[in-house]
Each structure stands twice: as structure tokens, then as C-alpha cells.
Amino acid sequence: xxxxxxxxxxxxHPTVPSLxxxxxxxxxxxxxxxxxxxxxxxxxxxxPPRAPISVRQDWKxxxxxxNAATDVTMLSAQVLDRLGxxxxxxxxxxxAHLPYSEDMGVAVAKAVNNYIQKEWLDRDPxxxxxxxVPTQNIEYAVDEVERMxxxxxxVQIQLxxxxxxxxxxxxxxxxxxxxxxxxxxxxIHPGSTYRQSMTSLGWPSYYVEDYVSYAQAFQSQLxxxxxxxxxxxxxxxxxxxxxxxxxxxxxxxxxxSKFWRGVRSEVPWVDRPPGEIVREHVRLTIQPFDAxxxxxxxxxxxxxxxxxxxxxxASDFPHWQFDGDDALPRGLPESxxxxxxxxNPLATYPRLREDAR
Amino acid sequence: xxxxxxxxDVHSNSKLKIVDVDIHPKSSxxxxxxxxxxxxxDHLVTYGARQRQGYSKGFPYPKMQPMAxxxxxxxxxxxxxxxxxxxxxxxFLDAYPIEYAIMNPLSPTxxxxxxxxxxxxxxxxxxxxxxxxxHNQDSRLLASVVVPFEDxxxxxxxxxxxxxxxxxxxxxxxxxxxxxLGKKQYWPVYExxxxxxxxxxIHVFGTSGxxxxxxxxxxxxxxxxxEHASCCQAQVASLVLEGVFDRYPELKIVMIEAGFxxxxxxxxxxxxxxxxxKDEVPHLKKAPSEYMREHIWVSTxxxxxxxxxxxxxxxxxxxxxxxxxxSSDYPHWxxxxxxxxxxxxxxxxxxxxxxxxxxxxxxxxx
Amino acid sequence: MASHVVAAxxxxxxxxxxxxxxxxxxxxxxxxxxxxxxxxNRCPHRGxxxxxxxxxxxxxxxVPGEYRCSRAGEMVKxxxxxxxFDIRTGKSWCDPSRLRVRQYTVTVKEGRELxxxxxxxxxxxxxxxxxxxVVEA
Numbered sequence: 001x002x003x004x005x006x007x008x009x010x011x012x013h014p015t016v017p018s019l020x021x022x023x024x025x026x027x028x029x030x031x032x033x034x035x036x037x038x039x040x041x042x043x044x045x046x047x048p049p050r051a052p053i054s055v056r057q058d059w060k061x062x063x064x065x066x067n068a069a070t071d072v073t074m075l076s077a078q079v080l081d082r083l084g085x086x087x088x089x090x091x092x093x094x095x096a097h098l099p100y101s102e103d104m105g106v107a108v109a110k111a112v113n114n115y116i117q118k119e120w121l122d123r124d125p126x127x128x129x130x131x132x133v134p135t136q137n138i139e140y141a142v143d144e145v146e147r148m149x150x151x152x153x154x155v156q157i158q159l160x161x162x163x164x165x166x167x168x169x170x171x172x173x174x175x176x177x178x179x180x181x182x183x184x185x186x187x188i189h190p191g192s193t194y195r196q197s198m199t200s201l202g203w204p205s206y207y208v209e210d211y212v213s214y215a216q217a218f219q220s221q222l223x224x225x226x227x228x229x230x231x232x233x234x235x236x237x238x239x240x241x242x243x244x245x246x247x248x249x250x251x252x253x254x255x256x257s258k259f260w261r262g263v264r265s266e267v268p269w270v271d272r273p274p275g276e277i278v279r280e281h282v283r284l285t286i287q288p289f290d291a292x293x294x295x296x297x298x299x300x301x302x303x304x305x306x307x308x309x310x311x312x313x314a315s316d317f318p319h320w321q322f323d324g325d326d327a328l329p330r331g332l333p334e335s336x337x338x339x340x341x342x343x344n345p346l347a348t349y350p351r352l353r354e355d356a357r
Numbered sequence: 358x359x360x361x362x363x364x365x366d367v368h369s370n371s372k373l374k375i376v377d378v379d380i381h382p383k384s385s386x387x388x389x390x391x392x393x394x395x396x397x398x399d400h401l402v403t404y405g406a407r408q409r410q411g412y413s414k415g416f417p418y419p420k421m422q423p424m425a426x427x428x429x430x431x432x433x434x435x436x437x438x439x440x441x442x443x444x445x446x447x448x449f450l451d452a453y454p455i456e457y458a459i460m461n462p463l464s465p466t467x468x469x470x471x472x473x474x475x476x477x478x479x480x481x482x483x484x485x486x487x488x489x490x491x492h493n494q495d496s497r498l499l500a501s502v503v504v505p506f507e508d509x510x511x512x513x514x515x516x517x518x519x520x521x522x523x524x525x526x527x528x529x530x531x532x533x534x535x536x537x538l539g540k541k542q543y544w545p546v547y548e549x550x551x552x553x554x555x556x557x558x559i560h561v562f563g564t565s566g567x568x569x570x571x572x573x574x575x576x577x578x579x580x581x582x583x584e585h586a587s588c589c590q591a592q593v594a595s596l597v598l599e600g601v602f603d604r605y606p607e608l609k610i611v612m613i614e615a616g617f618x619x620x621x622x623x624x625x626x627x628x629x630x631x632x633x634x635k636d637e638v639p640h641l642k643k644a645p646s647e648y649m650r651e652h653i654w655v656s657t658x659x660x661x662x663x664x665x666x667x668x669x670x671x672x673x674x675x676x677x678x679x680x681x682x683x684s685s686d687y688p689h690w691x692x693x694x695x696x697x698x699x700x701x702x703x704x705x706x707x708x709x710x711x712x713x714x715x716x717x718x719x720x721x722x723x
Numbered sequence: 724m725a726s727h728v729v730a731a732x733x734x735x736x737x738x739x740x741x742x743x744x745x746x747x748x749x750x751x752x753x754x755x756x757x758x759x760x761x762x763x764n765r766c767p768h769r770g771x772x773x774x775x776x777x778x779x780x781x782x783x784x785x786v787p788g789e790y791r792c793s794r795a796g797e798m799v800k801x802x803x804x805x806x807x808f809d810i811r812t813g814k815s816w817c818d819p820s821r822l823r824v825r826q827y828t829v830t831v832k833e834g835r836e837l838x839x840x841x842x843x844x845x846x847x848x849x850x851x852x853x854x855x856x857v858v859e860a
Contacts (some may be wrong), residue, residue: 051634052633052634052636053630053633053634161572162571162572163572163573164572164573165572165573165574166570166572166573166574166575166576166580167572168576169573169576170787170788192571195573196567196568196570196571196572196573197567197571198571199537199571199591199594199595200533200565200567200568200569200570200571200584200587200588200591201533201534201535201536201537201538201565201567201588201591201592201595202535202536202537202540202567203537204537204539204594204595204598204599205539205540205599206598206599206634206637206638207634207637208598208627208630208631208634208637208638209594209595209598209599211630211634212594212598212623212626212627212630213571213590213591213594215590215622215623215626216570216571216587216588216590216591217570217571217572217587219583219586219587220570220571220572220575220580220584220587221572223570223575223579223580223583223584224570224572224575224576224580227575227576227577227579227580228576228577228787229784229786229787229788230787232784232786232787233786233787245622245626247621247622247625247626248619248622248623248626250618250663250668251586251616251618251619251620251621251622251661251672252583252586252618252619254616254618254661254662254663254668255583255586255616255618255619255659255661256579256583257662258659258661258662259579259582259583259659259691260579260817261768261804261805261806261817261818262421262690262691262804262805262806263421263578263579263582263805264579264807264816264817265421265782265807266421266577266578266579267577267579268782268783268784268789268790268791269784269785269786269787269788269789271783271784273817275664288626288629290622290625290626290629291622291625292625292628300671303665303668304668304671306664320633421805422802422805427771427802427803428775428776428777428802428803429771429772429775429802429803690803690804690805691803691804692803692804693769694769694770696770697769697770698769
């Protein structure tokens with residue numbers, strides 16, 4: 001165990017065991033439709049359930065055969081008791097973002113949020129969650145935030161990385177307004193709406209390429225949010241990049257800053273260096289820490305990141321990002337560890353500082 | 358007003374020689390006319406280039422300076438930047454100790470055109486003109502084999518035609534291809550390059566017809582510029598993970614005008630995931646970063662400018678000083694000045710590697 | 724430090740600039756609506772010649788989507804990397820506290836004064852009836 005009882009695990013994934021478990025949380029029309037149309041489920045293809053990275057071997061259910069993280073007891077035992085954390089934020093990756101029908105998207109998002117509320121949050125007071133929203137239509141996404149925000153155990157709005165349009169684009173802004181209004185950061189997690197190919201050049205042959213390519217999509221999203229002026233428009237907006245990897249950030253910022261100095265008049269609302277904007281508004285969860293397991297490089301990377309405030313503790317349970325019970329990479333300075341585990345998450349999520357409910 | 362041309366600082370750098378792996382002499386369509394058949398000339402003047410983007414003139418994201426060029430690079434006697442050898446010599450080739458400069462023509466070259474036969478005809482013409490119009494006038498200027506890369510068969514023909522011709526330095530692709538460069542449809546391109554003994558240079562830009570990001574079309578030129586790095590990450594990952602370097606161990610790739618700050622993280626990220634997902638890519642015999650280390654070279658420009666100088670050095674060290682080659686991008690606006698671009702703290706031996714030795718050895722220049 | 728006569732006032736009308744060499748330095752003199760400013764010609768970033776840059780408005784924004792132009796012609800953009808400098812102060816836009824172009828004091832003097840004073844004007848004849856731009860460098 002690395003973490004402490006006060007640590008906050010900012011990226012944990014509850015698994016919807018089957019569509020059947022979700023059915024009670026749909027309304028009558030959609031329950032009927034699912035049955036009558038033979039809809040097999042809305043699980044996304046982002047994490048093939050048997051792919052080694054999707055579930056760490058020793059975190060699988062009974063006899064290593066089951067899906068991990070399908071029930072609250074098991075998840076809490078692993079994430080909170082064993083790895084060590086006082087609270088965990090649940091990011092359910094079920095595919096509410098996938099349907100092409102806006103209405104179907106709304107139905108799945110509502111069902112997921114209801115399910116998380118009843119089957120997870122109600123069963124362990126240490127759990128928090130992100131609101132899943134139907135990004136097919138921003139108006140409906142805002143409605144869903146308004147519906148769920150009253151429950152203070154929902155601490156964030158969750159989006160997948162690859163969308164139909166870049167997240168800075170201004171038609172997204174009503175969602176950011178809702179986020180700021182309710183003290184909810186926007187959390188971006190690997191995943192795709194599959195409206196675009198996995199890379200800007202097409203569909204890779206291999207899953208490992210798909211997974212590697214999320215880092216590029218995170219770069220695109222961050223560039224978009226900065227350049228379109230989302231942070232200028234919403235000075236209180238916080239964005240959390242989850243499971244994004246972290247080592248690409250310095251190189252990305254060097255490049256963007258270099259161009260910004262020369263062409264900033266194209267986007268005059270970007271009135272300070274992009275790195276400064278990121279340090280104020282953007283946070284990244286620490287797993288996967290995509291550097292070699294070498295304390296010297298870890299330390300250098302921490303230095304390149306240029307701030308002690310931007311990393312948040314996360315185990316990414318049950319995804320396989322590290323072995324053993326220590327989710328923090330070797331080589332982090334002690335003073336930074338405490339910030340990553342406790343202080344930074346608390347500073348990022350205002351709702352963690354309040355009494356829930 | 359007099360054009361102020363930087364006085365060559367050769368005296369204080371008397372030993373310094375530079376091989377610049379990326380400059381952009383400009384040709385006009387009229388320059389290419391002698392090398393195009395009547396059929397393709399007529400096509401060009403009738404239908405023009407069809408580059409998988411909406412504008413009939415200009416670029417999908419308008420540049421911030423005309424022709425994306427240094428404002429002082431327009432020849433005083435008229436014409437486009439880098440279209441006039443005398444002025445290019447005065448401002449660049451003779452102003453710095455340039456031993457060789459590799460020409461990477463960007464347009465008009467027909468690369469990426471919707472009509473692949475036209476693309477092939479234009480590539481031939483662009484290559485002929487690099488020889489006649491440039492190299493034969495100043496032998497420091499080395500040509501690139503422009504190829505119609507979306508048509509592997511036509512590409513093979515053009516590469517074969519140039520094989521053994523020492524005036525060509527590498528086979529030139531652009532980064533924004535119709536599909537990922539690791540895909541099998543492009544493998545004949547690599548076979549042809551290896552047969553001809555040439556590295557492949559992949560220069561940023563091109564129009565793939567796909568959104569510039571995997572999450573849709575960005576709005577601004579500044580994003581488009583930044584996206585070149587994400588595009589290069591996708592290409593390098595594809596080349597490595599699809600097994601191109603296993604299949605073609607002699608293949609050498611130069612990533613041009615992409616900067617290099619993205620390289621270490623990409624290697625680490627691939628390694629980390631490869632360790633877990635090995636069984637999906639059994640063709641890989643070693644860690645992805647090892648393939649990068651062996652097969653990928655980078656050009657320097659637009660060189661990252663880090664707030665803390667050590668960060669740039671860390672990055673260069675992680676990539677390997679033997680894989681980094683200087684490029685200026687003359688005459689474009691984000692030109693890196695040879696005398697000022699490299700971190701001052703690099704020792705002379707390392708500077709020499711980056712300025713000339715790495716390129717001499719990769720391109721077998723005497 | 725000496726005073727150098729670098730141009731007749733008529734030579735640099737409002738909105739124009741002139742590149743001059745003074746005591747071995749390349750200096751560019753701008754006329755902004757009748758006020759003269761002299762900057763080192765070398766961009767402090769990577770050495771581009773500011774005399775070859777465009778002069779343009781200051782572009783600002785208080786809210787995304789707004790492009791507000793003011794002070795037409797008072798910003799010079801380096802011809803290479805496009806960095807903007809305030810001609811009145813020499814300060815860069817992107818990092819005004821740390822990065823600026825060296826400025827020189829400029830005055831306009833009547834030819835009459837110059838004929839008498841300790842001024843250097845080797846390159847052209849000074850006429851008593853004209854006004855001249857004088858750079859201290």
C-alpha cells in the first residue's frame with residue numbers, strides 16, 4: 001500500500017456486469033426496445049474485456065474468470081482497503097456516448113447514472129462518481145448534468161477523448177457553463193465516439209496502436225480547449241485528463257507555446273503562455289505513468305511538468321497499468337507524493353471538500 | 358530600402374560545416390511544364406490540383422504570413438521566396454557554411470492529389486526540375502525523390518528511375534497520408550527505397566482529407582501547426598507497431614519539420630503498452646522504443662524552445678544525439694537560424710554531429 | 724554615446740521606417756504619427772531584422788471570438804517568427820517583462836541647431852532650413 005487513508009483515487013472503473021443489471025434503470029420505452037430489438041448492450045469497444053490491459057490478472061473476479069469491478073464490495077476492498085484510499089471516484093465507461101440516436105444516448109446515460117447512484121454510491125459512502133452525459137446533443141448533456149448535480153456525490157462530468165468535434169469548439173460551452181455552475185470539473189477519459197478514425201490518418205490494425213493513440217487525442221483536445229478560449233471564457237473551469245499518460249505534456253506545451261508566441265494574434269484571448277493556462281486549469285491522473293520504471297527519469301519528468309499541483313492519484317483500477325500495490329511511480333519526491341495523493345485531488349474537486357448529500 | 362543580409366559568420370565558425378536536411382526552393386507550375394506530357398499539362402491548367410480540401414487556392418488553414426515565408430525572403434527582383442537562386446545564395450546558402458542542403462519540394466508536386474496518375478506525372482516533373490532548375494545550378498542542393506505515395510506501383514517506378522543517382526538524398530513523403538504509413542498498402546514504397554539505397558524522408562503537411570485531429574477538425578492555424586506533432590506520433594507508432602521495421606530492417610526514416618519533443622514520450626508509451634499487449638503483435642521482436650532508436654531520425658526545426666534549457670537537452674539525450682539532424686526550413690517563417698538554434702551548452706563534438714556528421718553518414722555524403 | 728543625425732524628417736513619413744547604421748549598430752527608426760522611435764534592428768528572439776517586419780495594430784480580446792484592434796501600426800512583427808514588439812516601448816507582447824528590443828533615444832532637431840552642435844552626420848548634408856531625426860547611440 002502506498003496510499004494513505006486520506007488519499008483520493010481519482011480514476012476507478014466500475015463495470016456494468018450486463019445489460020440486464022442496467023434494465024431496471026431505463027424507462028419503459030427503452031426497456032421494451034432493448035428486448036424487442038434484441039439490443040445486446042452498449043459496452044464500448046475501447047477496452048475489450050479480455051485484453052490484458054483491460055483487467056489486471058490478479059484483480060479479476062473469482063478464479064480469474066469473471067469481470068473485475070462488477071460489484072462494490074470487491075472494488076472497495078481492492079481500491080480503498082488494499083491499495084489504500086479514503087475515497088474513490090468512479091468513472092463508468094459504459095457506452096452512453098456511442099449511440100447515433102440522440103434519444104438513445106440520453107436513455108443510456110440516464111440509466112448509467114441511476115445505476116451508479118443506486119448500486120454503487122448508495123452501498124459505500126466512500127465512493128464518488130462522474131456524471132455520464134449524452135454528448136450526441138449538448139443541450140441534452142446539460143439537462144443530464146442538471147438532473148444529477150443535486151446529488152453531491154457526483155463530483156465531475158465525464159467525457160470520452162475522441163469526439164465528433166474538438167472539445168474547445170464553442171457549441172460545447174453550455175456544458176462548461178453547467179460544470180462551473182455546479183463546481184464540477186470536466187473529466188476526459190480515453191474512449192471514442194467512433195465518429196472519427198482512431199488516428200488522424202486512419203484506423204490502425206492493432207489494439208495496442210488504438211490505445212497508444214489516445215495520447216494524441218488528448219493533445220488535440222487540450223490544444224482545442226486552450227486555443228478556442230474555453231479557459232478564458234470560464235475562468236473557473238477545471239479539466240482533468242484521466243488515464244491520459246502524462247509524459248507527452250511538456251513536449252506538447254513547448255510546441256504550442258512556440259507557435260503561440262508567433263501567431264497568437266489569431267487567438268488573442270489566449271493572452272498568456274499555454275503552460276500557465278494548463279498549470280491553472282488542467283490536472284492529470286497519474287496512471288498510466290508512461291515513462292520507464294526508472295526513478296531518475298521519473299524525477300526528471302516531474303521536473304519537466306513544471307508544477308507540483310497538476311498530478312492526481314489514480315490506480316485506474318481494474319485496468320492494468322502497474323504491478324503490486326504501489327500505484328505511484330518510483331522516484332517521486334516525498335513532498336510531491338502527499339500533494340498527489342491528497343492535496344491536489346481536494347483542490348481539484350470542490351465537492352470532495354463538502355459533506356456529501 | 359536595402360535588404361540587410363546577415364553577414365556570414367564563417368570566420369568565427371571556421372570549422373563549422375552544415376548539412377541542412379530541410380529547405381524549400383520554390384518552383385512554379387511553368388517550371389514543371391517541360392517535364393509534363395501535353396495530356397497532364399492540359400489537365401493541370403484545366404482542372405488544377407485537387408488536394409482533398411475545399412479551397413481552390415491557398416491552404417485549409419490560412420497561414421499567418423504570405424506563403425508561410427520569412428517576410429525578408431521575397432527576392433528583391435520579384436518572384437516567390439526561394440524561387441531565385443542568386444538571392445537564396447546571398448541570404449542563405451552563402452551566408453552560412455552550408456555544405457549541402459536537401460530540397461523537400463512541397464508544391465507544386467502533385468503529392469496527395471485525388472488523381473493518382475496526375476500525381477505520378479507531377480512527381481516526375483518535380484524531380485526533373487529539382488535537378489535542372491536547382492542541383493545543376495548549385496551542387497550543394499540535393500534533391501528528394503518526390504513520389505506519388507498513394508499509388509505504390511507508380512511510386513516504385515519513380516524511385517527505380519532515380520536509384521543510383523547521387524543527386525537524390527531520400528524518398529519524400531508527407532505526413533498527412535490517406536492511411537497510416539504502417540499499413541501494407543505502403544510497404545512497396547519501403548521496398549523500393551531500400552532497393553535504391555535511400556532513406557525515406559517524411560515531411561509534415563499534406564492533406565489527407567481526414568480531420569487534422571482524431572477528434573475532428575480544429576478551428577485555427579495554431580492548432581493545425583501543433584497537430585503536425587500528433588500526426589507524426591501516429592505515423593511513427595504505425596510504422597513500429599504494424600511491423601514495418603521487422604519486415605524491412607534496413608529501412609531508415611527521417612521525420613522532417615516535426616520538432617522532436619514528442620519522441621521520448623511516444624517511445625515510452627509504446628513500450629509500456631507493448632509489454633502488456635505483446636501477444637497481439639507477435640511480429641515485434643523487441644521493445645518499440647528500440648525500433649525508434651534504430652530506424653528513426655529527426656530534423657531539428659521547429660526546435661522546441663524550453664523555458665529551462667536542461668529540458669531540451671534531456672529530450673535530445675533521450676532521443677540520441679546521433680539521430681538528430683539540423684534543419685533550417687528556409688525560407689519559411691519558422692526558420693531556425695543555424696547560428697542560434699542549437700542550445701549553446703552543447704559541446705563541439707555534439708554540435709558537429711547534429712550539424713553535419715549524422716546527415717553525412719545517413720545520406721552517405723562525402 | 725553620441726548623437727547621430729540619421730535622416731531628414733521628410734525621409735521617414737508617418738507609418739514608415741528607415742534602417743540606419745549608427746556606430747556599428749543596425750537601428751530601425753519608425754515614425755508613428757509624427758513621433759519617432761528607434762529600435763535595435765535585431766529581434767531579441769532569433770535575430771530577425773525588424774526593419775523587414777510589418778507594422779500592424781495591437782490585437783486584443785476580452786472574450787473569445789472578439790478581435791479588438793487598436794493603436795494601428797504601432798506593433799512591429801518580426802519577419803521571421805512573427806513575435807510582436809511595441810514600437811513605443813520595445814517590449815515584446817509575449818513576454819514584456821523579460822524580453823524587449825533595445826530602444827534608443829530619438830529627437831527631432833532643426834538643421835540650424837545641427838550645424839552648430841556636436842552631431843555626426845557624415846552620410847548626408849544638413850540644411851539649415853530642414854528638420855532632422857537624431858538618434859543617441
